Amino acid sequence: MAQKTKQKFYVEEGESIDxxxxxxxxxxxxxxxxxxxxxxxxxxxxxxxxxEVAKQQIIFEGKLIKD
Known part of the structure; x- marks a missing residue:
């Protein structure tokens, strides 16, 4: 199965940005x-x-790294 060239990654509850x-x-x-x-x-x-705003959800858009 081929990977998507772009994908969204959500910072999950209890997960740091790193x-x-x-x-x-x-x-x-x-x-x-x-x-x-x-x-x-x-x-x-x-x-x-x-x-009202409860919190902010951080989302990263990722691009597939080509080898």
Missing amino acids: ECLNRMKKEGYMPVRRMEQPILKEIKKNGKTDV
Whole structure:
């Protein structure tokens, strides 16, 4: 099975950025872009529903390393 030339890698819960980058390298990818995406949660106050950012999800886009 051929590997994709680009793939997204999410920094998992309890995983450091370095651990994610090492996982990418182990799978044969090098980081070419870092993105952050908000994880939202709903809060109900006085009958109203508000949305706030719970945390930021870090995502790396990896490019396949050619040998």
